[in-house]
Amino acid sequence: DTEVTQTPKxxxxxxxxxxxxxxxxxxxxxxxxxxxQKAKKPPELMFVYSYEKLSINESVPSRFSPECPNSSLLNLxxxxxxxxxxxxxxxxxxxxxxxxxxxxxQYFGPGTRLLVL
Amino acid sequence: xxxVEQNSGPxxxxxxxxxxxxxxxxxxxxxxxxxxxxYSGKSPExxxxxxxxxxxxxxxxxxxxxxxSQYVSLLxxxxxxxxxxxxLCAVRPSxxxxxxxxxxxxxxxxxxxxx
Numbered sequence: 001d002t003e004v005t006q007t008p009k010x011x012x013x014x015x016x017x018x019x020x021x022x023x024x025x026x027x028x029x030x031x032x033x034x035x036x037q038k039a040k041k042p043p044e045l046m047f048v049y050s051y052e053k054l055s056i057n058e059s060v061p062s063r064f065s066p067e068c069p070n071s072s073l074l075n076l077x078x079x080x081x082x083x084x085x086x087x088x089x090x091x092x093x094x095x096x097x098x099x100x101x102x103x104x105x106q107y108f109g110p111g112t113r114l115l116v117l
Numbered sequence: 118x119x120x121v122e123q124n125s126g127p128x129x130x131x132x133x134x135x136x137x138x139x140x141x142x143x144x145x146x147x148x149x150x151x152x153x154x155x156y157s158g159k160s161p162e163x164x165x166x167x168x169x170x171x172x173x174x175x176x177x178x179x180x181x182x183x184x185x186s187q188y189v190s191l192l193x194x195x196x197x198x199x200x201x202x203x204x205l206c207a208v209r210p211s212x213x214x215x216x217x218x219x220x221x222x223x224x225x226x227x228x229x230x231x232x
Contacts (some may be wrong), residue, residue: 042205042222045163090160102168103148104209106220111160 003027004109006091012115013081021076021112023091032074033106035090041088049074050096081116088113096117120144123223130230131138136193138204138226146211150189151220153205161165161205162208165191170194196230203227 004025013019023032035043048055052097063085064081065077074091091109095101122141130136140150149168153161165179167173179192181222190206194198206223 040225042224045219048219049125088160090159091171102209104149105151105163105166107163108153108160 004091004093006089006109006112008112009110010115012117013044014079014082014117015081017078017081021061021078021091022067023074023076023088024111025072025093025107025109027093027107028095029093029098030071032068032095033055033092034064034074034076035092035108036085037088037090047076054083078114081114083116086114086116092113118124119223120210121206121224122219123204125205125224126227126228130193130196130228132196132230132232134189134196135231136196136200136228137145138191138193138206138228140189140206140208140223141187142189142208143219144208144210144214144221145184146189147189147208148211149209150180151207152178152180152191153207155203155205155225156200190201193228195208196228198230198232201222201228201230204215 007022033048034046037043046057047062047066061082067075084117088111090111094104094106120143137158152165154164155161164182165178165181170182177194181190202227205225207220
């Protein structure tokens with residue numbers, strides 16, 4: 001079972017709204033990731049939670065705020081987004097980011113398609 | 118120089134033929150290499166990973182790794198229209214250069230299989 005679930009599938013929000021994206025995995029993985037993907041571009045890593053430690057891509061603006069309530073859940077809180085933040089937001093998980101074994105593999109959820117008006 | 122490079126395509130392949138996708142990477146200490154398939158509007162789906170030099174086969178897919186040349190490839194045999202997608206090459210760099218499991222993605226190669 002390599003399932004990562006994400007909700008909602010689609011989200012439209014205004015620039016003054018606050019919303020949250022949710023991600024869940026039940027594979028016992030200890031690392032979870034948020035990526036942003038624009039059309040015809042590869043995924044860009046935003047955040048990593050590994051063993052309850054957050055690592056941040058420093059280019060990500062503060063209007064994106066991750067939260068990891070437990071090892072199987074990962075949220076992304078959105079506030080005061082800009083139209084250029086419209087993209088596909090992908091959650092992924094992997095077994096153990098710290099050990100970085102050669103077999104460690106990231107599995108992606110279906111994504112949330114976000115449109116900021 | 119980009120960390121992971123792929124030809125963007127589109128790579129047009131007749132149905133039943135072999136599609137050959139290439140990927141080069143800059144970090145010689147990279148350990149693991151992944152191929153993801155991404156259909157338009159969908160999320161990336163893992164199809165192969167490889168970490169030892171040589172070939173690895175899984176059904177119609179074969180991944181080939183040459184660490185000395187810093188080159189990884191994906192062959193798709195008996196290509197089907199359902200193989201039409203963008204194929205992303207991803208590389209896990211050396212632990213000495215990254216401590217939080219970052220995958221470096223290539224820009225992706227679009228494959229179009231024509232009936």
